Amino acid sequence: MPEKVNFDLDCPVIPFISGDGIGLEIWEASREVFDKAVEIAFQGEKKVEFKEILAGEKSFKKNRVWLPDDSLEKIKECKIAIKGPLTTPVGKGMRSLNVRIRQELDLYACIRPVKYYPPVPSPVKYPEKVDITVFRENTEDLYAGIEWDAASEEAKKLTEFMNKELGATLKENSSIGIKPISAHGSKRLVVKAIEHALVNSLKSVTLMHKGNIMKYTEGGFRKWGYEVAQEKYGDKIITEDEFYGKYKSEMPEGKVLIKDRIADMVFAEVLLRPEDFDVIACTNLNGDYISDALAAQVGGLGIAPGANIGDDCAVFEATHGTAPDNAGKGLANPCSLILSGAMMFDYMGWNRVADLIRTGTSKALKSGKLTHDLASQIQGVKQVTCFDFGRQIASLIS
Numbered sequence: 118m119p120e121k122v123n124f125d126l127d128c129p130v131i132p133f134i135s136g137d138g139i140g141l142e143i144w145e146a147s148r149e150v151f152d153k154a155v156e157i158a159f160q161g162e163k164k165v166e167f168k169e170i171l172a173g174e175k176s177f178k179k180n181r182v183w184l185p186d187d188s189l190e191k192i193k194e195c196k197i198a199i200k201g202p203l204t205t206p207v208g209k210g211m212r213s214l215n216v217r218i219r220q221e222l223d224l225y226a227c228i229r230p231v232k233y234y235p236p237v238p239s240p241v242k243y244p245e246k247v248d249i250t251v252f253r254e255n256t257e258d259l260y261a262g263i264e265w266d267a268a269s270e271e272a273k274k275l276t277e278f279m280n281k282e283l284g285a286t287l288k289e290n291s292s293i294g295i296k297p298i299s300a301h302g303s304k305r306l307v308v309k310a311i312e313h314a315l316v317n318s319l320k321s322v323t324l325m326h327k328g329n330i331m332k333y334t335e336g337g338f339r340k341w342g343y344e345v346a347q348e349k350y351g352d353k354i355i356t357e358d359e360f361y362g363k364y365k366s367e368m369p370e371g372k373v374l375i376k377d378r379i380a381d382m383v384f385a386e387v388l389l390r391p392e393d394f395d396v397i398a399c400t401n402l403n404g405d406y407i408s409d410a411l412a413a414q415v416g417g418l419g420i421a422p423g424a425n426i427g428d429d430c431a432v433f434e435a436t437h438g439t440a441p442d443n444a445g446k447g448l449a450n451p452c453s454l455i456l457s458g459a460m461m462f463d464y465m466g467w468n469r470v471a472d473l474i475r476t477g478t479s480k481a482l483k484s485g486k487l488t489h490d491l492a493s494q495i496q497g498v499k500q501v502t503c504f505d506f507g508r509q510i511a512s513l514i515s
Contacts, residue, residue: 124197124465127163131461132170132191136201138439139449139503140173144201146451146507150474151458153511158469168195172214173203184214189221196430199461201454202439215434216262219255224425224432225302226309227253229408230460234482237416238494244415247391251411252310253404255425257302258334260401264294298334298400304345309426310398311350314373322346324377325399325407338400339377346375380407387411412436419449419490420482422456424464433461447502448489452478455510477514484509 135144148167155165170188177183192198205213218224229251233244241247265272267290275293279285287293310322324343328336346354350373357376360366368374378386380403387394387407391414397407412421418437425432435454443449455478462471482491485498486509492500501509 124467128166129197129465130166130168130195132188132195132198133167134170134172134188134198134200134203135175136435136439137173137175137204138202138441138444140201140203140435140439142444142447142449142503143435143451143454146504147454147458149504149507149511150451150455150477150514151462151470153514154462154470154473154477155467157473157514158467163467170198172200172218184217189218192218192222192430192432197432197461197465198430199433199454199458200435202435202437204439204441216260218432219260219425222425222427222430222432223256224427224430225255226306226426227251227255227404227408228309228313228424228426228460229253229404229412229436230422231408231411231415233415234420234479236495237420237482237491239414239416241388241414243391247387247411247414249387249391249394249411250313250396251404251408252306252313252396252398253408254298254302254306254338254399254401256401257298258296258401259294261295261297263297264292267292296331296334298338300337300341303338303341303400307342307345307398308349310396311346311354311373311375314396315350315353319373319395320368321374321376321394322396322398323383323394324375325380325383325397325403326377327380327403328377329379335380335400335403342377342398343375383407384410387414408436417490418453419488420452420456422453422460424457424460426464431461431464433457433464447504449503450488450490451503451507452482455507473514474510477510480513481506481510484513 133144135141155163170191171179172184172188176185203214232248265275272293276287276289276291279287314322324339326335326339328339354373354375355364360374399407409418412418421436423434423436434457437453440449455474459471459474486501487498488503488506489500492498
């Protein structure tokens with residue numbers, strides 16, 4: 118995890134958003150796990166006060182507002198929050214609430230650790246080789262949300278201007294989107310990734326990009342990543358040229374290898390040689406794709422945790438969608454939110470709590486009593502409800 122925030126209070130307040138669809142179920146299951154882990158870790162000397170804040174459908178039904186300013190202010194005040202999945206319409210309606218939260222709070226690093234927990238079913242032969250943390254830039258690239266519909270006057274004017282003044286060859290009736298990537302945004306994201314590698318004694322940080330085609334946006338990310346690595350960590354990092362030349366393919370102790378790979382090559386290599394990757398730092402869209410693809414290699418988004426972290430606060434979240442068709446049926450897997458909670462406690466410096474949560478989850482996944490998504494794929498396993506699985510994890514924390 119990145120640098121820790123001071124949570125020395127005996128009872129810190131942590132805002133939570135239960136989420137839409139299956140969110141309420143996975144939150145209830147997760148909260149029991151969190152409370153049990155805190156109780157065991159501190160023997161009653163510390164606890165957490167979870168305070169609900171509104172967002173999504175619950176907020177809209179009550180206040181006709183999807184994301185109240187008060188909710189954002191509470192996160193700023195407490196410097197931390199945890200949330201379930203939130204609804205986002207496709208192709209119409211409001212923009213993503215997740216994106217708005219990240220941008221309003223400047224949570225520029227989306228951090229997705231991907232690790233295998235046996236005996237979760239996997240489509241690959243050796244899922245245990247996957248132990249990779251993705252650092253995805255959260256505020257720029259396509260998630261800046263700068264676009265115009267093909268039928269809009271703005272798109273028509275921009276098409277005409279670009280064709281006449283800039284030598285572009287845009288077709289008429291084109292929808293247009295802008296892909297901003299800055300030195301500032303790229304460098305601070307790569308700094309977070311390198312810090313994570315140094316703190317956790319990892320061997321490499323890979324800059325993932327499509328700079329062979331997009332020379333100044335994706336290529337800029339690559340260039341600025343190398344620049345900030347040399348500027349801030351010159352004595353702690355080496356490049357591949359140095360690795361193969363100066364160090365004769367022997368990794369020096371205490372150093373981090375900074376390398377870069379074209380995005381499509383990364384997708385191939387994480388399937389063929391996942392052990393070659395420790396940390397992947399990437400632009401927004403590349404990070405969106407690779408983090409979900411890696412999660413699929415270890416069993417899916419149901420067990421994939423995630424965090425959105427800035428310089429002033431952090432929001433931890435389930436990485437999957439709302440699955441409205443399964444809401445209220447007890448079918449959901451709460452592990453994504455539970456393991457995101459473990460990341461949250463690490464961020465707080467409550468590492469013993471985080472370790473207990475991960476250990477309890479690992480034991481529960483081996484217990485033969487699993488939620489529908491996993492039980493339906495493993496012979497001889499008993500299916501249990503979302504809440505019962507959470508309760509099982511809590512019972513295994515000791």
